[in-house]
Amino acid sequence: MVIGFDGSRAFDNKRTGTENYSYQLLKALAKIDQKNQYIVYLRTQGQALQGWPGNFKFKHIEWPRLWTQGGLALQTFKDKLDVLFVPSHTLPIIRKPHLKTVVTVHDLGSQYLPHMHQLKQRAYLSFMQKVQLKGATKIIAVSRATKEDLIKKIGIKKEKIEIIYEAYDKNTFKKDAQVDSLRQYYLFVGTIQPRKNLERIIRAFAKIKNEQSSPSDKNLVIAGGKGWMSEEIYKLPKKLGIKSRVKFLGYVPDEKLSALYSNAEALVFPSLFEGFGLPILEAQACGCPVITSNLSSMPEAAGKGAIYVNPASVEDIIRGIREIGGIREILIKKGFENIKRFSWEKSARETLDVLTDSY
Numbered sequence: 001m002v003i004g005f006d007g008s009r010a011f012d013n014k015r016t017g018t019e020n021y022s023y024q025l026l027k028a029l030a031k032i033d034q035k036n037q038y039i040v041y042l043r044t045q046g047q048a049l050q051g052w053p054g055n056f057k058f059k060h061i062e063w064p065r066l067w068t069q070g071g072l073a074l075q076t077f078k079d080k081l082d083v084l085f086v087p088s089h090t091l092p093i094i095r096k097p098h099l100k101t102v103v104t105v106h107d108l109g110s111q112y113l114p115h116m117h118q119l120k121q122r123a124y125l126s127f128m129q130k131v132q133l134k135g136a137t138k139i140i141a142v143s144r145a146t147k148e149d150l151i152k153k154i155g156i157k158k159e160k161i162e163i164i165y166e167a168y169d170k171n172t173f174k175k176d177a178q179v180d181s182l183r184q185y186y187l188f189v190g191t192i193q194p195r196k197n198l199e200r201i202i203r204a205f206a207k208i209k210n211e212q213s214s215p216s217d218k219n220l221v222i223a224g225g226k227g228w229m230s231e232e233i234y235k236l237p238k239k240l241g242i243k244s245r246v247k248f249l250g251y252v253p254d255e256k257l258s259a260l261y262s263n264a265e266a267l268v269f270p271s272l273f274e275g276f277g278l279p280i281l282e283a284q285a286c287g288c289p290v291i292t293s294n295l296s297s298m299p300e301a302a303g304k305g306a307i308y309v310n311p312a313s314v315e316d317i318i319r320g321i322r323e324i325g326g327i328r329e330i331l332i333k334k335g336f337e338n339i340k341r342f343s344w345e346k347s348a349r350e351t352l353d354v355l356t357d358s359y
Contacts, residue, residue: 001036003355004076004084005029007058008043008067014225014251016191017278018106021142021166022087028348030056036356039079043067068092083137083355091132102355103133104140104164107275107297108149138354140164142276143297164350165301167342168281172254175287176262185219185247186321187264187288189257189279190271192234192248193227197272197293197311199236204317206240218265225251261286266324269298270311277301281342284335289328291320305335 009015010022026040030053038056045060052058059079063071073092076084076099083100084091091103133139133154139161141147147163150156186205190196205220237246252260261267267283269292280302283290292298294308302308307327309320324331 001082001356002080003036003038004079004081005038005040006068006072006084006086006088007040008072009088010040011042011044014253016225017276018088020169020254020278021104021106024167024169024344025087025348025351028344029352032345032348033352036352039081041072041075043071069094085351085355089133091136093132100137101135102138102140103136104142105133105146105150105275106142107146107273108153136160138162138357140351140354142166143300145297145300146275162350162354164347164354165342166276166278166281167344167347168278168285168339169254170285170343173258173261173282173285175285176259178259179262179287183218183263183265185221185264186266186268187260187283188220188222188224188268189252189260189282190224190269191227192222192224192230194229194233195272196224197270198222198233200311200314200317201268201270202233202236202240202242202246203314204321205245206237206242207314208318208321209242209245219245219247220268221247221249221260221264223249223252223257223260257282258286261288264288266291266321266328268317268321269293270309270317270320271296271298272311274298274301280306281339284332284339287332287335289324289331289335291317291324303334303338303341305331305338307331 007026009019010026012019015023034055040056040058042058042060049058061071061075068090069092073094076092076096081099083102086103089105091101133156139156141150141161141163144163147161150161151158188201237243261283266289267279269279271293273296275297277298280290280292284305290302290306291309292302292306293311299308307320307323310316
């Protein structure tokens, strides 16, 4: 069997959610599958390709714009594929007739929070979600919440959707041996954009600072690259008089994130919407307790190892921060138990089952 794999995001220098998913899944498939042949399609030439097994072939597709709809689409006619796997939302509209396709849907954020997505991105994703997904042979949803969204919002038949959870890199994310017992900060990890709810997180810290009975003088550390509609988020700490207490680190590579998680008082992650919420698992693996939202996929990912808050309420976010001190060690223990449910090998085996069943 010949499997085409859209690897256009897998080897980015600054991988975040979807890029990490593509890369880790590809690595795990290479470990477990020596039987099938893989053609991995790349957007950029010279991307890394040493040490992969012989059944993995990499092809660079030179295509300046609309890479998926042009370059990848054309390649489906050239190569003798049995199935094409795209680990993100978008399939080629025009592709080889009768080619089996599997696509992973990470979230439907553009449906739930349209004002927090670029107009061009919103229009494109809306078209892809409503038209293309119905034409896919199989769909992988990264959470039960995402599967329910696909059924309710897009009208996909439930039999067509398989739930396969994401995971975390066990070699990278683990408790740091050099842990600072003072834990001088709370941590947020993610792209700086409105859907991550950073405005309410910062307002919660401003209110805590101004209260005489404040339980903490710890800083807020924000690790993540600049995203869409982020200008006001960067300005807010100064407006609220806590500029010295909020540290924007920019994009932080995974190998440095582990130490940040390990030394934080807690991960504060009350996002407005997530398809899965990978920072939750990364934090738990590093012995960092989690404060997260009581909606979308986040309870599904965090299990019993988190304090849940209403992300629309600054006061409830403050309540979650206050509660950490009394149950921190309990949450850490429950977090370690929770992450046992997730591994990239498990995700790869389940994905391979979907790919072979589709054929």
